[in-house]
Amino acid sequence: MAKLTGPEIIKQVKAGQITIEPFDESQVGPNSYDVRLGPTLKVYVNEYGDLMRPTPHQLRHYALEQGPGQIIPFDYLDSKVKPETREITIPENGLILMPGVAYLGASVEKIGTDKFVQTLHGRSSIARLFVSVHPGAGLGDVGWTGQWTAEITCVLPVRIYPNQRIAQICFEEVVGDVLSYADRPGSKYHGQAGPTPSMIYKDND
16 A cells, blocks of 8 residues: 655645645655644543553552462453543643553544545654554544544653654555445444544443
């Protein structure tokens, strides 16, 4: 598949084949479009509303039975259960991300296309601060529209800001008949707005 160049992205937006709202030509790169970080994040919390962040001590002892059938408990996500989250507002003067915490962010921009495949990539300048914007879920199927959710983690404490350019979207041509994501049975994330937690638990319905 061939990636669209920056000028071609502009052309396809003007032709109505790609929707980017709001659209700013200054965010167009040589072969991608930079997206900005929205003003809120979500973090997973446990049943008490506390931040889900197991310590190395808890993890180490989890593997060691403390007597017959007794295991030191720690927080974990269950892929068959709807996760609980807490929302964090990013102040204008920034928020320090902490290692060991998983943050869900969202792009300011709503992006969609019925013609191209979208792929999300971290910006080089963000990656060089050892901030990851997604561990693997970087594909936007043909026909999907919404604000991109970023799965953000960091190696070192890093201050980030709302409306900061956090990632980039590439657009690729497809070959063959198209089954739109919007028309696909079981589509869970079409039209998503804001940081959107995992809905894998719906796979078990």
